[in-house]
Amino acid sequence: MNKNRSLPLFLSTATAYAFGFLLWMTATTIKECGGTVLALALATPPTTIPVAVLGATGRLGKETVGALLERGIPVRALVRPSSVEKLKQQQNQNELPGDGIGILDHPQVEIIEGELLDTPASGTYSDDTVLPSEELVECLTGCSVCIACYGATRKTKPSELLSWVLSTKSNDDEPDPSEDTDPIHPKQINYRSMLALGKACERINSSNNNNKDTTRIEHIVRITGKGEDPTGIFSVLLNGLGSFCKLWNYQGETVLRSKAFGGPNSGTNENEGSVGYTIVRPGVMVEDLKEDDLKPGQRRYLELKGNGGNDLPVTPVTRPQIAGLLAELAVGEAAGAGRRRRVTLAAMNVVAEDEAGASGSDLRDRIRGLASDSRSFPDSLVHEHKSATKRFFRRLAAAVAAVVVAAVSLLGKVVLG
Numbered sequence: 001m002n003k004n005r006s007l008p009l010f011l012s013t014a015t016a017y018a019f020g021f022l023l024w025m026t027a028t029t030i031k032e033c034g035g036t037v038l039a040l041a042l043a044t045p046p047t048t049i050p051v052a053v054l055g056a057t058g059r060l061g062k063e064t065v066g067a068l069l070e071r072g073i074p075v076r077a078l079v080r081p082s083s084v085e086k087l088k089q090q091q092n093q094n095e096l097p098g099d100g101i102g103i104l105d106h107p108q109v110e111i112i113e114g115e116l117l118d119t120p121a122s123g124t125y126s127d128d129t130v131l132p133s134e135e136l137v138e139c140l141t142g143c144s145v146c147i148a149c150y151g152a153t154r155k156t157k158p159s160e161l162l163s164w165v166l167s168t169k170s171n172d173d174e175p176d177p178s179e180d181t182d183p184i185h186p187k188q189i190n191y192r193s194m195l196a197l198g199k200a201c202e203r204i205n206s207s208n209n210n211n212k213d214t215t216r217i218e219h220i221v222r223i224t225g226k227g228e229d230p231t232g233i234f235s236v237l238l239n240g241l242g243s244f245c246k247l248w249n250y251q252g253e254t255v256l257r258s259k260a261f262g263g264p265n266s267g268t269n270e271n272e273g274s275v276g277y278t279i280v281r282p283g284v285m286v287e288d289l290k291e292d293d294l295k296p297g298q299r300r301y302l303e304l305k306g307n308g309g310n311d312l313p314v315t316p317v318t319r320p321q322i323a324g325l326l327a328e329l330a331v332g333e334a335a336g337a338g339r340r341r342r343v344t345l346a347a348m349n350v351v352a353e354d355e356a357g358a359s360g361s362d363l364r365d366r367i368r369g370l371a372s373d374s375r376s377f378p379d380s381l382v383h384e385h386k387s388a389t390k391r392f393f394r395r396l397a398a399a400v401a402a403v404v405v406a407a408v409s410l411l412g413k414v415v416l417g
Contacts, residue, residue, distance in 0.1 A: 309346020
């Protein structure tokens, strides 16, 4: 045989045997490890695609950014210019939980300075003309999941409260003057920002439809609060003192369920063109919880209840707990688990009586067990919230006035003898 021909034949045969041996060793290793190698590969979260975070410099926002970074997820944060300046001046408030690195300086955090909404030239906001800022679009571009953990902090002005009490109008739904002009009003922050977010997602996804290699916005994780009971004392007080923040939080939820996001009320196929959502309604957020009130063997864990979770009693929850939940939701959705899922859940602390009762309380297991909302939600609660709140404060004012009149009358009798 020709030696020049036998050598390549020998080399190709040896290469084939070596490749086959390598495949056999890989399969044997996975089998021997019970699939552990494969499971670890599948469980590793993606680290190249960032998660967009809106509200990253608030107390919950910074905890959420830290929780994402702990899980190997880079962050792209939209931050108001005024917040950036504040963080630069207050370095001690700039640090992220865990690593002590400032949010402005962290190599895995990209900061984009800007507002949520485009400022209207007329100075008046409306549902039909509201637009996302270019910075919001920039922040979302290239991300598949967005966490919106911001909320309005505006307080009701005394003049506004007085106008409710003295109003003789029969229509409580009539907008207050500041509702459509104040850029930090809850109607803009909690509600119209969601309209703008929907338009931003539509703009990004429609431009990416013909490019399979381009990342689409697939899922929104939004933090709100329980607001389906307009007459509840918490709703009434927060609405009255916080410029109807509970009302506009709920109306923001309705946007996620509407055609703006291809929601269940839009007629859009759930598997095509829609954006999934997870609405999180947490309990009362606190810095920490006392563990000394637990009996021996008891364990406290975060319970998740879908379909709004209205039957789940409100309890205190910590910001790290909720931040961890938001991060786990983002990791799962980025990996494609329930990407088109549409869930409204309550997150409250529950005490298990013993370790056996707490079994299955792993947060990831509970997230995997979530299903899309199966009940309908009211399209609007504007009238119910406004009527209940204004009625409460009118009655409160009348009661206070009656007490004052009685006190003055009694004082007059005492003085005049």
